[in-house]
Amino acid sequence: MDWIPIVLVTFKVLVLGTGMFFAIKWHYDKGTKERDMRAVLRAGGKVAAVFVLSLLSVGFVTFVLSRTLGLDLTWP
Structure with a gap:
């Protein structure tokens, strides 16, 4: 299992x-x-940055919400 x-x-x-x-x-x-390669790489970098920022913000909101609700976040 x-x-x-x-x-x-x-x-x-x-x-x-x-x-x-x-x-x-x-x-x-x-x-x-x-398009040229620079524009494609620039657009890819922007998408990656937005994805990382949104991932961090969702993680932070989840952490704050779980602490607010009184959940135990300690490792066993």
Whole structure:
């Protein structure tokens, strides 16, 4: 029973990683035809920055909400 999360998380990472690779490759190939490489990299950087900021903000809001509700956040 302990190996199920390891297998499922590994599978999820592989599937999402493969999907992201092909999505980025497709957009990059499409972008090089229409625009120069600098514009594509700049747009990709902006998207990555927005994603990281939104991920951090969701994590922070979750942490504050859980502390407000009195949940125990200590490691066992």
